[in-house]
Amino acid sequence: MVLTPTGLRFQGRLLCCAVGRGGVVADKREGDGATPAGVHRVVGLLYRPDRLPRPAPWARPILPGDLWCDDSGHPLYNQPARAPLAASHEALRRADPLYDLVLLTDWNWPRAEPGLGSAIFLHQWRRPRHPTAGCIAFSRTDLLWLAARALPGTRLLVPRVLAGRLGRRAAVAQRQ
Structure with missing residues (x-):
């Protein structure tokens, strides 16, 4: 997968996408709203079993009480967690479909x-x-397509050359 100024290119397709409100940055910081440049890897796939069929054999269900800790001072920082958790966190099981x-x-x-x-x-x-x-x-359609094809270890390249170039309406393209 490669992020380009016109979308995410993967397996011969260009997928329309959006990045962080802070654009792409080479020097990511907590709370900057930016997408970090670099080479990242897919390490997991989570899904809501009450809303979707299992998208891949390696996918794990998001259950009630599943959280993601975003408190940089907590031992579970940037890790999945379970409720109750007093530290700052994000609920993975949301009312909206995000x-x-x-x-x-x-x-x-x-x-x-x-x-x-x-958590990127x-x-x-x-x-x-x-x-x-x-x-x-x-x-949703493109994400389902992507999840069906990406595997653990799939590389995601966010080029440094995009830093400062992609802003609010970043990576706009039509599916090919």
Whole structure:
């Protein structure tokens, strides 16, 4: 997978996507809303079994009480967690469809360094090309297509040359 100025290229297709509201940056920091440049790898696939069939044999269900810790001072920082958790976290099981299907990347994982930001996911967008908090977002159709083909270890290249070039309406393209 390669992020380009016109979308995410993978297996001969160009998928329309959105990046973080802070664009692509070479120096990612906690809370900057940016998508980090670099070579990342897919390390997990999560899905809502009450909303979707299992997308791949290696996918894990998102269950009630599943969280993601985003508290840089907590031992579970940038790791999945279970409720109750007093530390700052994000619920993985959401009322909206954004996390019905999530490809996890290895950004700042498995040994998270405080301040570098947590959880760069590939997930569904809120609406077409709406910026994220740093993740890469797709239409549901394209995300399902991607999840059916990406495997653990699939590389995601976010070129440094895009840093400062992709902003709010980044990576807009039509499916080919």
